[in-house]
Amino acid sequence: MRELFNAARTGFAEIWAHKMRSALSFLAIAAGSMVFIDAFSAIVNTYSQLEQQKAVSGLARLKVTNNRSLSLSNTDGYQMPPVIDYEEVAALRRQFPDLYMVSPEAQDWREVLQYDGRNVVTSVTGVTPDWTKRDFIYKLRGRFINKYDMDHKLRVCVIVRKAPPPPSNDYFKQRRKEWNFTASFDELAAHNDLLDKTVKIGRVTFTVIGVLDALPYSERPENLLGYSNDYQVLAPVTTMYSYNMLGPYDSLEVNVDTGNEATFDETVRKIRNFFKVRFGSEDAFVIENQMGLIRERMAESVRSSLATVSLGMLAFLAGGIGIMNVTLATVFARTKEIGVRRAIGASRRDIMLQFMVEAVMLGLIGGVIGSVLGWLWDVPIKVILGMGAAKISAWIPLVSVLIAAFTAFVFAIYPAWVAAGLKPADALRAE
Amino acid sequence: MSIVCTDLAKVYEGGKSGWPALRGLSFEIRRGEFVAVTGPSGCGKSTLLNILGLLDEPTGGVYSLNGRDAGAMSDSERSALRLGEIGFVFQAFHLLNRLSALDNVCLPLLYAGEYGAGMRHRASELLRKVGLHGKERKTPLELSGGERQRVAIARALANSPKIILADEPTGNLDSVSSGEIMEMLRQLNSEGITVVMVTHDLGLAGRAGRNIRIRDGRIEP
Ligand SMILES: Nc1ncnc2c1ncn2[C@@H]1O[C@H](COP(=O)(O)OP(=O)(O)OP(=O)(O)O)[C@@H](O)[C@H]1O
Ligand SMILES: [Mg+2]
Numbered sequence: 001m002r003e004l005f006n007a008a009r010t011g012f013a014e015i016w017a018h019k020m021r022s023a024l025s026f027l028a029i030a031a032g033s034m035v036f037i038d039a040f041s042a043i044v045n046t047y048s049q050l051e052q053q054k055a056v057s058g059l060a061r062l063k064v065t066n067n068r069s070l071s072l073s074n075t076d077g078y079q080m081p082p083v084i085d086y087e088e089v090a091a092l093r094r095q096f097p098d099l100y101m102v103s104p105e106a107q108d109w110r111e112v113l114q115y116d117g118r119n120v121v122t123s124v125t126g127v128t129p130d131w132t133k134r135d136f137i138y139k140l141r142g143r144f145i146n147k148y149d150m151d152h153k154l155r156v157c158v159i160v161r162k163a164p165p166p167p168s169n170d171y172f173k174q175r176r177k178e179w180n181f182t183a184s185f186d187e188l189a190a191h192n193d194l195l196d197k198t199v200k201i202g203r204v205t206f207t208v209i210g211v212l213d214a215l216p217y218s219e220r221p222e223n224l225l226g227y228s229n230d231y232q233v234l235a236p237v238t239t240m241y242s243y244n245m246l247g248p249y250d251s252l253e254v255n256v257d258t259g260n261e262a263t264f265d266e267t268v269r270k271i272r273n274f275f276k277v278r279f280g281s282e283d284a285f286v287i288e289n290q291m292g293l294i295r296e297r298m299a300e301s302v303r304s305s306l307a308t309v310s311l312g313m314l315a316f317l318a319g320g321i322g323i324m325n326v327t328l329a330t331v332f333a334r335t336k337e338i339g340v341r342r343a344i345g346a347s348r349r350d351i352m353l354q355f356m357v358e359a360v361m362l363g364l365i366g367g368v369i370g371s372v373l374g375w376l377w378d379v380p381i382k383v384i385l386g387m388g389a390a391k392i393s394a395w396i397p398l399v400s401v402l403i404a405a406f407t408a409f410v411f412a413i414y415p416a417w418v419a420a421g422l423k424p425a426d427a428l429r430a431e
Numbered sequence: 432m433s434i435v436c437t438d439l440a441k442v443y444e445g446g447k448s449g450w451p452a453l454r455g456l457s458f459e460i461r462r463g464e465f466v467a468v469t470g471p472s473g474c475g476k477s478t479l480l481n482i483l484g485l486l487d488e489p490t491g492g493v494y495s496l497n498g499r500d501a502g503a504m505s506d507s508e509r510s511a512l513r514l515g516e517i518g519f520v521f522q523a524f525h526l527l528n529r530l531s532a533l534d535n536v537c538l539p540l541l542y543a544g545e546y547g548a549g550m551r552h553r554a555s556e557l558l559r560k561v562g563l564h565g566k567e568r569k570t571p572l573e574l575s576g577g578e579r580q581r582v583a584i585a586r587a588l589a590n591s592p593k594i595i596l597a598d599e600p601t602g603n604l605d606s607v608s609s610g611e612i613m614e615m616l617r618q619l620n621s622e623g624i625t626v627v628m629v630t631h632d633l634g635l636a637g638r639a640g641r642n643i644r645i646r647d648g649r650i651e652p
Contacts, residue, residue, distance in 0.1 A: 002544060006541050006546075013529065017529060336525075339525075340526075340527060341538070341542075342486070343486060343519050343525070344514070344519070344538055344539040344542065344586065344587075344589075345510055345511070345514025345515070345542045345590070346510065346514075346542050347510035347511070347542075348507070348510070350542060423487070424487070425486040428486065428525065
């Protein structure tokens with residue numbers, strides 16, 4: 001312990017005596033430390049986002065739709081492919097009561113919504129109470145559609161208010177403008193509190209029982225499936241059938257979360273069988289296995305953040321080689337001193353220790369500087385540059401400093417070993 | 432501490448067959464002696480002293496220090512003997528210029544495991560003994576040659592060695608300083624320390640207890 005302390009004192013004096021040289025080697029390791037912090041906070045962010053996504057979207061997801069491309073045309077002319085109607089969904093529910101979510105939906109496009117003397121184009125999506133169970137990135141005021149509304153086909157609806165779009169470039173702004181045919185609806189919803197008001201959709205009058213405010217983009221997890229439906233007005237799917245807003249040719253898309261990843265494949269098979277029996281053919285419907293897709297996407301983002309971490313490791317490697325270079329240079333510059341120390345009684349171990357401690361101190365100081373720079377980069381500078389602050393947990397800089405010290409330690413072994421191996425008489429003769 | 436050398440030889444690596452520096456030296460130095468080693472330049476005096484001080488190893492013959500064969504010692508044993516039993520004084524002083532006189536004297540004490548105020552007290556006592564009281568804070572670069580050599584002697588004395596090996600300790604000094612250093616070594620010898628001193632100065636050699644003359648790597652009769 002005492003030896004360590006002495007070595008540290010000598011090392012510090014040495015570092016201080018060669019400020020420039022030391023500063024350069026700090027910087028090498030500091031760069032490593034900085035990249036590491038950036039990369040590691042990125043990976044931690046990715047992980048926490050994935051966790052968030054899993055919590056919001058679920059994993060054991062699948063989607064059943066009718067096969068729109070199925071052609072049953074014969075000499076009698078064109079025949080529509082079979083559709084999934086509410087009866088099928090209700091039967092599915094009865095057959096599999098354990099499914100966490102069975103959420104059918106169908107959209108009625110380009111209805112006209114009338115409110116306060118204004119007419120705006122909107123789409124109405126027929127849903128069930130299960131709709132809220134997954135991908136619910138909203139804040140609800142009022143209430144959502146419940147079983148009573150469903151059973152009694154009540155004319156109630158829920159209005160969705162969009163969050164301001166994330167910042168993007170002119171091109172995307174232009175595209176959005178071009179494609180957003182419900183812009184006037186969004187504006188109406190944004191500027192009027194429609195809760196408990198009545199609106200007329202087509203020829204049917206609805207009561208607004210709830211308003212969903214979409215969470216701002218910064219607060220919601222990214223959609224793992226890569227797409228999301230655009231909702232304006234939600235109404236009970238039964239009501240929509242009953243008021244002919246959905247017709248016999250409109251097929252429901254059924255979003256399912258089986259609620260159990262382990263038995264997912266088994267459940268998918270059972271659901272496939274169920275529909276096969278109902279339709280008499282496997283060609284009539286499509287089951288999209290979303291769990292596989294989600295898993296793939298997650299693996300991909302983990303892979304890409306691992307790539308950044310390997311970049312950080314590479315930077316440490318470069319820093320370590322810098323430390324090795326500096327330590328080796330110190331050994332050659334101080335050969336005479338090594339000889340003097342050996343002559344007055346320093347053992348090989350003492351010499352080795354001295355150079356190791358010195359290098360580890362370089363690594364530690366470099367690691368601390370790098371952590372500070374890394375923090376500056378990840379928090380204030382990124383904010384100034386408009387990239388948004390990275391989340392840095394307290395342990396990341398700590399680990400980074402430790403890795404810096406460890407790298408220095410590893411890369412100092414060889415130079416220190418060279419120093420300790422010098423013959424005293426030869427070392428003393430050096431100039 | 433007794434020094435016994437039998438047929439000691441040293442061949443430096445190089446050339447076809449190497450450079451012979453010592454070609455078979457046999458002599459004995461008993462404890463408490465003051466021996467001056469003399470001889471023309473290049474005859475192998477420094478080589479001999481390095482071997483006696485365990486800084487180098489002979490390539491032939493046997494060197495036994497206090498009855499122990501030096502060739503059989505491990506590096507750490509040799510280091511421990513240099514630390515505790517042997518003190519060196521060199522012509523070129525070999526002080527660490529970045530450290531103060533006091534810190535230079537503290538160095539062997541640190542390696543011996545001493546620390547703190549006790550260590551610094553012993554170091555300043557030693558500096559007082561060699562007549563450098565009040566100059567503890569100066570670095571070697573701020574001291575004269577004679578003063579530097581005194582610091583070196585104080586450093587050599589730090590761990591109370593039984594032998595002092597001095598390689599031309601007065602080689603870089605004027606005659607007045609030389610006389611003082613010589614007097615100091617004689618004083619230490621009278622306190623019981625064995626002193627082996629290499630010198631070109633026959634006058635100084637004459638004041639030693641015994642002379643070993645070397646020529647061409649051999650002892651002159
Ligand atoms: N490291 C070395 N490699 C090769 N030859 C060496 C080495 N050191 C000394 N020699 C040779 O060994 C011989 C003895 O050298 P040494 O230094 O012992 O002489 P010296 O008696 O101390 O001389 P001086 O009085 O000039 O100091 C010389 O011929 C020298 O050239
Ligand atoms: Mg010499």
